[in-house]
Amino acid sequence: MDKISLFGLLLGITAIVLGQVLEGGHIGSLIQLTAFLIVIGGTTGAVMLQSRAEDFIAGVRLAKWVFVPPQHDFRKVLGVLVSWSQQARRGGLLALEPYVNAEKDPFVKRGLQMLVDGAEPEVIRRALELEVDAYEERARAAAKIWESAGGYAPTIGILGAVMGLIHVMENLSDPAKLGAGIAVAFVATIYGVGSANLLFLPISNKLKHHIATEVRRREMLLEGLYTIANGENPRLLESKLAGFVH
Template sequence: MDPATLIGVIGALVFIVVANVMEGGNPASLIAIPAMLLVLGGTIMISMAGGTLADTKLAVRGLVKAFTGGAGSAGALVPTLVSLAEKARREGLLALEDALGDVDEPFLSRGLTLAIDGTDPEEVRDILEAEVVAVKAEAKQAAKFFNSAGAYAPTIGIIGTVMGLVHVLENLAEPEKLGHLIAGAFIATLWGVMSANVFFLPVGTRIARLGELETARMELIIEGIAALQAGSNPRVVAQRLQSLLPADQREPEAA
């Protein structure tokens, strides 16, 4: 689990509360259930309206992954792929069947199974790349849901503020109530802007980033399996795979 999103969201809320207290405010005054229901509930419903129920289910899965998931390092797969390349070069592709039980990466296991079964290399690549496209599309759609919510939330907050100001105008005959009513009216705008920039947009960005990391890992596996099927020299395989990694993930001698 990579806790970056959890730390970031909680940290931002802590700084907001601390700043409010330092300015002499009361954090409890920011908790307005009607405003929160309007902004959060209305934003989620409108985001659902812009897609399908399947898109909403993807967004829920993306939300869970954003807070509890992470993307494994692509660089960690290089030694495994090089070891498999050595074995395949010495003993042939069929010898890799015994190594399948030690492979923890499902995508790699599926690719190796196709290669061991004698599937044409181009067909193997096409099948695996189709799965990469599907993963990219899922991450893109889940991220789009939260990015759309981040765009809608401030506007919904303004709607709440306008509703509150209408209530203020209804009570002009009672000046002693106006201060409290005006403050309450602007809480909706606060929640709209805050939810967009502290929650919805960061979660959308996080989902998109995890998708990028996952697909980069899958693309590295595809290149490794292609090298296995071609019977490439393990040293060349290692150099090829290292060249696909970001500089901070490469082995020192390969960097």
């Protein structure tokens, strides 16, 4: 659990609600279903319109990384690569074959399989580089839906505000209906700006960080497997990859 993400979200919402109360306002005045439907529904629709279905679905699934991020232990990865290098030096590349079937990560499994099959080092490097680039492109496209939502939400909020004011103008002769229209107008703006800056844009930036870390992990594995394929000394491998750990 990423506690700082959870704490940050709660702190942001609490600060806004507490500010409303300290100014003598009521929490209930910030709860407006019509404004919520306009802003969230309109923003979701705009994001879906601009995105491919697979990118939209992947982006929604990636959101869990904000609170339950993937674990990246670079020191552990380095230890595994050094161990593989030592075994390959002692028993040849075929000594790594038992690890192929035991490996759950498809990226690592593919690299190990190419090692065991005797592929040339440059062929292994090129194949894994293409896979890293493809992963990064897919992941960033998925994370972009949250950045896009952060761009659309404030504008949709303004649209909701205008709609509320139109409702007010249509009912100038009936003062009892003016309050509801004005409430929609102002609360829609709050929802648009608030959701963009407290939710959508922070989620996007957090996902970009985790994606960059995952890409770095894969690059580390790529360099390690390439070094093993070249038959270099395990100590040299450890020295080359130390920068990833730090």
